[in-house]
Amino acid sequence: MRRVIVGAVASLLCAAFASIAVRAQTSSAPPNQKPKYEITVMPPGGPAPRLPDGHPDFSGHWFPNGAGQGVSGRYGVDPAAIRQFDPKVTPEERPAFQQWALEKIKSMTPTELELSKSSVNCMPRGVPAIWLQNPYTTYILHKPGVMAQMYEVLNNWRLIHLDGRPLPKDPEPFFHGNSAARWDGDTLIVDSIGYDERTYIQPNGWFHSDQLHVTERYTRPSMNYLIVEITVNDPKVLQKPWKSAPRRWTLGNGEIYEFYCTNNKELEELEKLRQQELKGK
Amino acid sequence: MAKRRVFTVMVAAAWAVLLAGSSASAHHSFAAEWDATKCRDFTGTLRKLDWQNPHPYFYVDVKDEKGKVENWSFQAYSPVTLRRNGTDRQVFLDNINKEVWIRGCLSKTGKTNAAAAGTLKFADGVLRQVGQIQD
Numbered sequence: 090m091r092r093v094i095v096g097a098v099a100s101l102l103c104a105a106f107a108s109i110a111v112r113a114q115t116s117s118a119p120p121n122q123k124p125k126y127e128i129t130v131m132p133p134g135g136p137a138p139r140l141p142d143g144h145p146d147f148s149g150h151w152f153p154n155g156a157g158q159g160v161s162g163r164y165g166v167d168p169a170a171i172r173q174f175d176p177k178v179t180p181e182e183r184p185a186f187q188q189w190a191l192e193k194i195k196s197m198t199p200t201e202l203e204l205s206k207s208s209v210n211c212m213p214r215g216v217p218a219i220w221l222q223n224p225y226t227t228y229i230l231h232k233p234g235v236m237a238q239m240y241e242v243l244n245n246w247r248l249i250h251l252d253g254r255p256l257p258k259d260p261e262p263f264f265h266g267n268s269a270a271r272w273d274g275d276t277l278i279v280d281s282i283g284y285d286e287r288t289y290i291q292p293n294g295w296f297h298s299d300q301l302h303v304t305e306r307y308t309r310p311s312m313n314y315l316i317v318e319i320t321v322n323d324p325k326v327l328q329k330p331w332k333s334a335p336r337r338w339t340l341g342n343g344e345i346y347e348f349y350c351t352n353n354k355e356l357e358e359l360e361k362l363r364q365q366e367l368k369g370k
Numbered sequence: 371m372a373k374r375r376v377f378t379v380m381v382a383a384a385w386a387v388l389l390a391g392s393s394a395s396a397h398h399s400f401a402a403e404w405d406a407t408k409c410r411d412f413t414g415t416l417r418k419l420d421w422q423n424p425h426p427y428f429y430v431d432v433k434d435e436k437g438k439v440e441n442w443s444f445q446a447y448s449p450v451t452l453r454r455n456g457t458d459r460q461v462f463l464d465n466i467n468k469e470v471w472i473r474g475c476l477s478k479t480g481k482t483n484a485a486a487a488g489t490l491k492f493a494d495g496v497l498r499q500v501g502q503i504q505d
Contacts, residue, residue: 162455162499361479
């Protein structure tokens with residue numbers, strides 16, 4: 090029994106560190122070349138533009154990195170331009186799960202975990218995952234009364250009304266939740282409740298309950314930077330609210346592309362693997 | 371008792387690394403479907419491209435040591451990612467019926483003649499990353 094447990098722990102540790110090695114490998118230059126950074130962190134740019142009502146204008150085509158352009162599968166990218174925040178400067182706490190929630194997450198087989206991901210099953214990522222784990226861009230059109238967010242991934246979109254409307258009493262469950270927004274100086278604070286329970290906070294099995302309350306804080310400290318900070322309050326699943334690091338998105342040019350996810354051949358293969366895992370249980 | 375505590379700490383550490391790590395990784399897990407221990411080089415002729423979301427597939431006639439030709443399918447990054455890293459649809463189309471070298475990994479299910487492409491080179495010799503690199 091002990092051997093089985095030790096083996097399981099060893100496998101888990103190997104998987105954990107292998108995942109780090111894989112990420113490190115994919116973000117580095119080819120082994121026989123010295124790192125030469127052709128793509129670097131964008132400068133902040135000038136002051137943020139403002140709307141006629143004086144608030145910051147968040148409009149722009151935003152990339153989820155520091156480079157203002159695509160970085161996946163490219164050589165010569167400064168690691169600082171790949172990430173959205175520097176954990177040494179703004180460390181991000183780990184979610185403190187309720188014990189039952191942690192057990193539920195741990196009970197998922199690797200393939201079940203994979204099948205739960207939006208990038209695999211093509212379900213909408215939802216809020217806040219769209220800000221926390223999304224390698225694709227977001228196009229924002231911002232007017233004094235409304236902010237339209239167009240997410241490249243899966244061609245999803247969301248309107249955030251800025252007319253002071255309150256949160257609904259009995260919200261219909263939506264993938265992007267039901268939102269109410271207010272300004273605190275130059276920070277736009279968006280509170281959302283009433284979520285479809287099929288979304289995940291992050292693609293690591295972090296599910297949520299019907300009590301999920303998400304707070305997004307948007308700032309544009311300069312022309313080229315959009316900062317999004319997320320707070321997740323979900324007392325059924327978490328022991329305490331979780332707060333993200335301030336995630337930096339950078340202003341880019343170029344097209345936002347069509348991305349209807351309609352033909353995922355991986356599902357058939359993953360289902361075969363899931364059946365194999367279930368037989369092995 | 372002390373051993374149990376060490377064991378608990380090890381499990382917690384492993385889960386913490388996995389949970390923290392997955393939040394930083396892009397897209398989904400290669401390892402769930404593809405076998406990083408079964409990667410190899412392929413050389414063949416590019417025959418066909420299915421440019422679709424979430425993953426394009428391209429098809430290559432690969433000749434084995436005995437000269438037998440088999441058609442392989444290769445999965446790549448999403449079209450959006452490929453466009454942004456300079457390997458767009460037109461690059462593939464311009465190389466139809468031309469030689470291509472690919473480094474890819476086999477499916478975990480043992481699916482016949484199917485692999486995930488990591489890097490490739492067309493006739494221009496440029497090393498292109500078209501999927502997650504595993505080795």
